[in-house]
Every structure is written in structure tokens, then in C-alpha cells.
Amino acid sequence: MNLPNYFIADLPPEATISAQLVADACQTLKRNRERQLGAYTTPGIVRVLAELGDNWLQPDYPFRQFALARGPAETGFSVATLAAGLDALFGQWSRENLHALLVQELGHVQRLDEPCATPEEQRAGRQSLVTGPEMLAHITAGNLPSPTLFSIALGLLVRSAQFVKCARGASFLPRLFAHSLYELDPRLASCLEIAEWRGGDESLEDALFAEADCVTATGSDETLASIRRRLPARTRFLGYGHRVSFGYVGKELLVGFSAKKAAARAAADVAAWNQLGCLSPHIIYVESGGSVSPELFAELLAAELAKREETEPRGELHIEIAATIRARRDFYEVRAAGVTDTRLWCSENSTAWTVVFEDDPRFQASCLHRFIYVKAVQNLDEVLQGADAVRGRVSTVALAADETRAKEMAIILARWGVTRVCPLGRMQQPPLLWHHDGRPALADLVTWTDWEMG
Amino acid sequence: MKPSSIFESYAARLRDFIRRHSPADGSVAADEGEFNALALDLFGLHYAHNPAYRALCHARKQLPLDVSNWREIPAVPTVAFKEMEMTVLCPDERTAEFHSSGTTGDEPGRHFHCDASLAIYEASLLPWFQAHVLPETLDGPAGFTFVALTPPPSLAPHSSLAHMFDTVRRRFAAEQSIFTGEPAPEAGWRVNHEETLRRLREAAAHGLPVVLLGTAFNFVHLLDRMTDEGVSLTLPAGSRVMETGGYKGRSRELPRPELHALIAARLGIARDFIVCEYGMSELSSQAYDTVAGIARESQLGARESISKPRSSRGNEAQISGKSEPPHVGCYGSESGSRNFRFPPWARAQIISPETGDEVGDGEAGLVRVLDLANVASAVTLQTEDLAVRRGDGFELLGRSTDAEPRGCSLMSL
Numbered sequence: 082m083n084l085p086n087y088f089i090a091d092l093p094p095e096a097t098i099s100a101q102l103v104a105d106a107c108q109t110l111k112r113n114r115e116r117q118l119g120a121y122t123t124p125g126i127v128r129v130l131a132e133l134g135d136n137w138l139q140p141d142y143p144f145r146q147f148a149l150a151r152g153p154a155e156t157g158f159s160v161a162t163l164a165a166g167l168d169a170l171f172g173q174w175s176r177e178n179l180h181a182l183l184v185q186e187l188g189h190v191q192r193l194d195e196p197c198a199t200p201e202e203q204r205a206g207r208q209s210l211v212t213g214p215e216m217l218a219h220i221t222a223g224n225l226p227s228p229t230l231f232s233i234a235l236g237l238l239v240r241s242a243q244f245v246k247c248a249r250g251a252s253f254l255p256r257l258f259a260h261s262l263y264e265l266d267p268r269l270a271s272c273l274e275i276a277e278w279r280g281g282d283e284s285l286e287d288a289l290f291a292e293a294d295c296v297t298a299t300g301s302d303e304t305l306a307s308i309r310r311r312l313p314a315r316t317r318f319l320g321y322g323h324r325v326s327f328g329y330v331g332k333e334l335l336v337g338f339s340a341k342k343a344a345a346r347a348a349a350d351v352a353a354w355n356q357l358g359c360l361s362p363h364i365i366y367v368e369s370g371g372s373v374s375p376e377l378f379a380e381l382l383a384a385e386l387a388k389r390e391e392t393e394p395r396g397e398l399h400i401e402i403a404a405t406i407r408a409r410r411d412f413y414e415v416r417a418a419g420v421t422d423t424r425l426w427c428s429e430n431s432t433a434w435t436v437v438f439e440d441d442p443r444f445q446a447s448c449l450h451r452f453i454y455v456k457a458v459q460n461l462d463e464v465l466q467g468a469d470a471v472r473g474r475v476s477t478v479a480l481a482a483d484e485t486r487a488k489e490m491a492i493i494l495a496r497w498g499v500t501r502v503c504p505l506g507r508m509q510q511p512p513l514l515w516h517h518d519g520r521p522a523l524a525d526l527v528t529w530t531d532w533e534m535g
Numbered sequence: 536m537k538p539s540s541i542f543e544s545y546a547a548r549l550r551d552f553i554r555r556h557s558p559a560d561g562s563v564a565a566d567e568g569e570f571n572a573l574a575l576d577l578f579g580l581h582y583a584h585n586p587a588y589r590a591l592c593h594a595r596k597q598l599p600l601d602v603s604n605w606r607e608i609p610a611v612p613t614v615a616f617k618e619m620e621m622t623v624l625c626p627d628e629r630t631a632e633f634h635s636s637g638t639t640g641d642e643p644g645r646h647f648h649c650d651a652s653l654a655i656y657e658a659s660l661l662p663w664f665q666a667h668v669l670p671e672t673l674d675g676p677a678g679f680t681f682v683a684l685t686p687p688p689s690l691a692p693h694s695s696l697a698h699m700f701d702t703v704r705r706r707f708a709a710e711q712s713i714f715t716g717e718p719a720p721e722a723g724w725r726v727n728h729e730e731t732l733r734r735l736r737e738a739a740a741h742g743l744p745v746v747l748l749g750t751a752f753n754f755v756h757l758l759d760r761m762t763d764e765g766v767s768l769t770l771p772a773g774s775r776v777m778e779t780g781g782y783k784g785r786s787r788e789l790p791r792p793e794l795h796a797l798i799a800a801r802l803g804i805a806r807d808f809i810v811c812e813y814g815m816s817e818l819s820s821q822a823y824d825t826v827a828g829i830a831r832e833s834q835l836g837a838r839e840s841i842s843k844p845r846s847s848r849g850n851e852a853q854i855s856g857k858s859e860p861p862h863v864g865c866y867g868s869e870s871g872s873r874n875f876r877f878p879p880w881a882r883a884q885i886i887s888p889e890t891g892d893e894v895g896d897g898e899a900g901l902v903r904v905l906d907l908a909n910v911a912s913a914v915t916l917q918t919e920d921l922a923v924r925r926g927d928g929f930e931l932l933g934r935s936t937d938a939e940p941r942g943c944s945l946m947s948l
Contacts, residue, residue: 406888411917414612418619430890432889
């Protein structure tokens with residue numbers, strides 16, 4: 082597949098991107114938005130997005146085929162991991178889901194098109210419509226593509242011109258996605274730009290920030306603070322900081338087949354996008370007192386990860402990351418040789434997967450790439466005490482517990498600051514309607530105009 | 536050492552091996568069989584008398600009976616020196632302990648020594664140091680003033696580097712040699728700049744060549760201060776630097792070529808007189824990346840030329856080297872001219888972090904060192920340093936700065 086030179090990210094690697102180029106691109110995007118997007122209604126854009134999502138699910142879709150053919154070399158994910166990740170993402174892009182998202186966030190499907198009213202608004206004699214930003218800039222993280230692609234979809238729904246700044250080495254899938262949009266609907270794609278440069282290039286980013294009226298960014302607290310500092314006061318900023326996630330297995334499920342099933346689900350969460358997302362688990366906490374002990378659960382998880390590796394291999398790693406994993410394994414191997422409450426299971430002749438069991442409830446950040454801790458705990462309280470250091474920075478907690486307990490735990494977790502509770506095995510498959518970091522998706526982007534009809 | 540006679544007999548064989556393979560003695564190629572026998576014997580001793588090591592071997596199911604080649608000897612990760620007492624010495628036998636220079640707040644790795652193991656340590660370090668930093672002295676004594684930028688051992692009793700510098704000072708240095716480093720509560724060590732500069736100027740005035748020894752961060756401290764004050768020296772011909780890597784957050788970090796360009800600019804010591812050392816507290820032998828002055832020697836064809844005074848023009852040429860792109864000249868990664876090499880009584884392997892197997896020539900991996908002089912702890916050490924295998928040596932890899940971190944939840948907690 083030969084991609085035409087359409088986006089900045091299509092430029093050959095040796096080409097230098099200048100601040101002027103960024104500014105010019107933004108001007109062009111705004112002009113195109115002015116000329117093109119007026120003709121679109123929300124149902125029209127939803128139709129395009131749903132069709133595009135459906136295309137990406139088709140095995141013979143050339144863009145998908147290209148993504149899977151070149152993806153392993155470009156992204157480090159194996160074909161199977163990529164395919165699973167794309168399916169999880171685009172499987173959500175149905176018309177029904179997009180409609181539901183509009184209703185959830187804006188109260189009405191047509192809120193972006195014309196003044197309209199919910200029954201409550203009707204009674205109050207009021208109609209409202211919302212307007213998206215003219216120019217939306219996204220500063221995306223380099224780990225996995227799905228949040229970037231979803232952000233683009235949101236930007237299209239609110240009719241913004243969009244400039245997507247990818248991290249170095251992370252533009253492959255966003256770029257491919259943009260080309261797939263261009264093929265399906267070139268007018269919509271003319272309001273989208275994809276570029277890649279090393280984060281923190283202030284001259285390029287300042288040129289971008291000067292043009293944008295809304296900036297979204299994913300990154301470390303320092304990155305977000307630095308971006309926020311550099312934005313003009315009137316620019317809306319939506320920052321998504323680093324988050325961690327973990328799983329929790331209740332003792333009632335730690336019997337026979339349920340335990341094995343829970344281990345398989347935990348393995349799916351570890352394998353999805355190679356554990357690189359904020360929603361991927363660092364730790365699976367396992368309650369003591371079930372007929373399968375936490376240590377045995379760790380062994381089951383190791384077996385499941387070994388099985389996963391056969392069907393959905395992790396793929397190759399940069400040597401420095403492999404060295405980090407090796408060093409961490411060494412550490413736990415040494416510890417396991419000295420103490421009995423630490424154990425280590427890992428893939429042979431590769432760093433493909435690692436399970437560390439510890440009888441210590443303190444939160445421990447994993448080095449990821451399918452390196453998972455299993456920690457024995459008495460109860461959820463013990464987990465939350467041990468995770469105090471990351472309180473406020475926990476995104477997802479995946480539960481394997483019976484329903485009554487799950488509800489109680491969800492309440493406790495919510496009050497503690499967790500923003501998403503999901504079943505084990507679904508951590509990297511947030512529904513389209515989810516609240517990223519506890520915030521609305523579309524509603525944060527738009528500005529309301531209330532019309533009080535008197 | 537518990538059954539001291541057993542270790543004594545090993546130590547005697549090792550000393551003999553070192554003596555026969557020292558560069559001063561013509562450096563004959565090591566006999567593979569003899570090396571292997573020594574390595575396996577030391578492995579057996581460590582297995583028998585170092586309980587922590589034995590536990591590791593058991594965990595890996597690698598026992599002496601199963602090992603017939605030195606390459607198969609279980610390697611101890613450096614982290615084991617933090618987590619365990621990786622030693623054959625009972626507490627009452629330990630007379631010295633060297634600590635790894637971890638980042639602040641970390642538990643340091645501890646390498647215990649007794650007088651006998653320290654004596655081996657010194658017997659190992661001296662000939663290889665001499666061959667690389669002071670090759671002229673192989674032909675007979677020469678008067679060098681040593682200035683070590685670390686604190687002296689009395690103020691840094693747990694620094695293997697200070698001990699090493701003191702060992703080479705006692706052996707090779709003129710009387711006026713000195714340590715100009717001081718322990719600093721926050722930064723670990725700091726260099727006494729006034730004293731260092733005074734000593735260097737004094738040596739310059741007397742025309743005495745200087746051997747300046749220190750860590751990379753020692754040099755950055757010194758050179759930054761010299762830059763701030765606008766001070767430049769041209770040290771007497773034959774002066775040289777031995778620099779050993781590692782910053783651990785104690786100064787700004789400079790890529791090696793930049794550091795060496797700065798040394799050339801501020802101290803007038805050309806790159807071919809800057810020798811890099813690779814060593815660590817957990818080892819008893821060191822690797823060096825060049826022989827002082829050897830580039831010039833091969834250029835001019837005679838050892839005598841080393842001591843010829845350089846013209847100021849020559850210095851300018853060196854200083855202008857600052858603008859050279861990295862990885863050229865003596866850093867030529869293809870030429871292999873500045874690759875680290877251990878002495879014949881220690882061997883480095885470069886191990887793939889992915890597979891655990893030795894990599895091919897030109898490939899990158901983790902440095903693993905078998906050190907026959909590591910008598911009191913473990914014979915094979917697995918480091919966390921990445922390097923490219925180059926022939927019988929290796930080229931250390933700096934931290935890659937190009938890759939942006941992946942994994943949005945990878946944060947320091």
C-alpha cells in the first residue's frame with residue numbers, strides 16, 4: 082500500500098518540521114473546516130464514523146491489512162495483539178453507541194446541529210445547542226493508539242479542525258487511520274492533520290498552541306504542567322495524567338474452574354496492548370482464604386500467560402526495555418532465593434512474560450510489557466492502604482467477585498478515588514460511553530448556548 | 536575465609552596466573568584450560584562457602600556437578616549484593632566492605648573483603664592499571680604526580696574506587712600526590728577546586744606530568760567550575776586522565792565525547808591520554824578502553840614521542856575537536872580502537888537480555904563478567920550495563936535518549 086503524501090506525518094523522516102509549517106497547517110485546517118464541515122450534520126458524521134469503524138473490523142480492509150502487516154515493525158505489537166486491540170476499539174464504533182454517547186453527554190442527538198430540548202428543558206421553556214472548538218490540538222502519548230483514534234472521532238463529532246501531535250515513533254496507526262478517513266470522506270479528512278515530533282519541542286508546540294482554542298494532552302504530570310503553562314489563558318485545556326490500574330480477585334471465586342477462569346481473564350488484561358495503557362493492570366490482588374491460594378493463582382496466571390504467548394505473542398522489545406525486565410527478574414529471583422514469600426515465574430529464553438508473587442500488599446509499579454505482580458491480601462481495605470501512594474492516580478480496578486460484594490466494593494473504590502470499575506478481563510476495553518479519568522468525553526469539549534425562549 | 540588453606544591454594548594459583556599473564560611479563564595469551572580450571576574451582580569454593588550464592592544456584596538448579604565450562608557458571612546479579620550477604624566471609628573475618636554507588640536513598644550493594652582478598656584485589660588491579668594508564672613505567676620508574684578527585688580511603692572507607700586510587704598511588708606515584716575530593720553530605724563527594732587547581736598549577740610549574748583520576752561526575756564538577764571561572768590549564772606533556780563512568784545524578788550528565796572534549800579544552804590533555812576505566816565495587820578486576828598515548832604512539836611510531844612537549848598548535852587542534860560529531864575518531868565504534876578489555880584473569884561476555892545467551896559480535900547486550908580475582912564473593916557477576924560486543928572487548932552503550940517512554944502508567948512512584 083502506497084500512502085499519498087497528505088499529512089505532515091507522511092513526510093520522509095529526514096524532513097524537518099518548522100513552526101511555520103505547523104502554523105500554516107493549522108490555518109489550512111481552519112479554512113477547510115470553514116468550507117467543508119458546515120455541510121455535515123451529526124447523523125452524517127455518525128454514519129461516516131460507524132462505516133469507518135466497520136471497515137476496520139473487516140479482515141480484507143486494506144488499511145487493516147497494512148496495519149497488521151507493518152504494525153509489528155512500526156509499533157512493537159505482534160499481529161495478534163494489534164488485531165485484538167483494533168477489534169476492541171472499532172467494535173465500539175456503532176451508530177447505536179455513538180448515538181448513546183451523544184445523548185449521554187449532550188442530552189440530545191442533535192444538540193450539535195440546532196437548538197433542541199429534552200423534556201425537562203422543554204418544560205423550562207429553553208432550548209440549547211452546543212459548539213465544538215474551532216481548532217482542537219491533541220498531544221498524544223506514545224503507548225497505544227486507541228485513545229488517539231477515539232479523540233479524533235470525538236473531534237469530528239464536534240466539528241473541530243484537529244491537529245494531532247504524536248509522540249516520536251507513535252504516528253503509524255493514527256496516520257493510517259487518517260488515510261482511511263481520507264479515502265472514505267476526503268472532506269472530513271481535510272480538517273485533520275497528523276504530525277510526529279519529539280514531545281517538548283517548544284517552538285513547534287507554541288506555534289500549535291497559538292492556533293488552538295482547545296488542547297487535549299496525555300502525559301506525565303510534568304508534561305501536562307508544562308503544556309498548561311505555555312497555553313494562552315483563553316485556551317481550554319484537557320489534561321489526562323498518568324494513571325495506574327489493578328485487578329482484584331475475591332476469595333469466593335478462588336475455587337476450581339472459576340479460579341482458572343479468573344486467571345485467564347487476568348492474562349487477557351496483561352496481554353492487551355502489552356499492558357502499556359493506563360487501564361492495564363500493574364498488580365492482581367488476590368484474597369487469601371479461598372480454596373485456591375494467591376500463590377497458586379499466580380501460578381495459574383503464569384500458565385495462562387504462557388498460553389497467550391503462543392497465540393498472541395508479545396512481540397519484540399527495545400534492548401533497554403528487555404534489560405529492565407531482566408534486571409527486575411534478577412531482583413526477584415534473588416529475593417525468592419532468600420525468602421519464601423516471594424516467587425517468580427517467567428518465560429524461558431525470552432522476556433515475553435513474568436509473574437512475581439509477593440505476600441506484601443504494598444502497591445508496586447510494574448515495568449509493564451507483560452510483567453505482572455500477584456499480591457496476597459486479606460481484603461480490599463488492605464489493598465487501599467497499600468496503594469495510598471497512588472491514591473488519586475488510579476484509573477481502573479477490575480473485579481472478579483460475586484455481584485453483591487462487587488457493588489459494595491465499587492462504592493468503596495469510588496469514594497477512594499477510583500474512576501472506573503470493570504470486570505476482570507475487560508480492562509483495556511472501555512465502552513465508548515466511558516468517562517475517561519472520570520470526566521465526560523464530548524461534554525468537556527463543547528461550549529453551550531442556552532436559548533431561553535421567554 | 537573459612538577453610539583458609541583451600542582459598543590459599545586457589546589464591547596462590549591465581550597469583551601465579553596473574554604474574555604469568557601480566558603485560559609487564561609480555562602478556563602471553565591465557566591458556567583456555569587453565570583459565571577454565573581456575574574458574575570452575577572458584578565456583579566450587581563459592582558454592583561450598585557462600586550460602587547466599589548456593590541458594591541462588593539451587594533456585595536456578597545449576598550445581599557445580601552440572602557445570603564444565605566457565606560460561607555456564609551461574610552469574611550473580613549486582614542486585615544480589617544489596618539483597619543478600621554475597622560473601623564467603625563470616626562477619627568476624629570481614630576487614631573491609633565496598634559499597635556500590637547507587638542513587639541516594641537506595642540500599643547500597645556491599646562487597647565484603649578480608650586482608651587476603653584485598654591483597655588479591657590489589658594484585659589484580661595493579662598490572663592492568665599500569666599497562667593502560669602508565670605504560671611507560673613498564674620500562675622503568677617515571678615520576679608522575681597523582682591527583683585523585685575522590686576522597687582518600689580514610690574519608691571514603693567504603694569506596695572501592697578510593698581504595699584503588701590509593702593502591703595505585705602507593706605503587707606508582709611521586710610523593711606530592713594527593714586526594715582532593717571530600718565527602719559531602721548531600722552530593723556524595725565534592726572536589727576541592729582550589730586545592731585541585733593549586734596542585735595542578737604546581738605540577739605544571741615544575742613540568743611534572745600529572746595523572747588525574749576521578750569519576751565522570753568528579754570531572755564535570757571540576758570542569759564546570761573551571762569554565763565558570765574562565766580557567767584553562769595546559770598540563771605538562773605526558774599528563775593523563777583516568778576517568779570512570781557513572782553519574783548517579785550527582786552532576787549534569789555529559790556524553791563521553793563531550794566530557795573528553797571539555798577535558799582537552801580545560802586541562803590540555805588530549806583524548807588519547809584520557810583512559811576510561813570500567814569497574815565496580817562488586818568486582819576485583821577492571822577493564823580499560825585504551826592505553827594512554829597509544830594513538831599518538833602508533834601515529835608517530837615510537838614510544839619516546841609520548842613525552843615530547845606538544846606545541847600550542849597541537850593543543851588548539853585538540854580543543855577544536857569539541858565540535859566534532861560524536862562517535863568519530865577514537866570513539867569510532869567500527870574501528871574498535873576504544874573498546875573495554877578486562878585482563879586475562881577476567882572475561883566479559885555480552886548477554887542478550889531477551890534470551891540470556893551470549894550475543895554475536897557487533898550485537899548489544901548486558902555485560903557479564905567472570906573475575907577470577909573475586910575470591911571472597913562470587914566468580915561471575917551479571918551487571919545491568921548495556922554494551923556492544925566487539926571482538927574480545929566491548930563498547931559501553933549510553934542511555935538512549937531518542938526513545939520516548941512507552942506505557943503511560945510508567946511513572947516513578
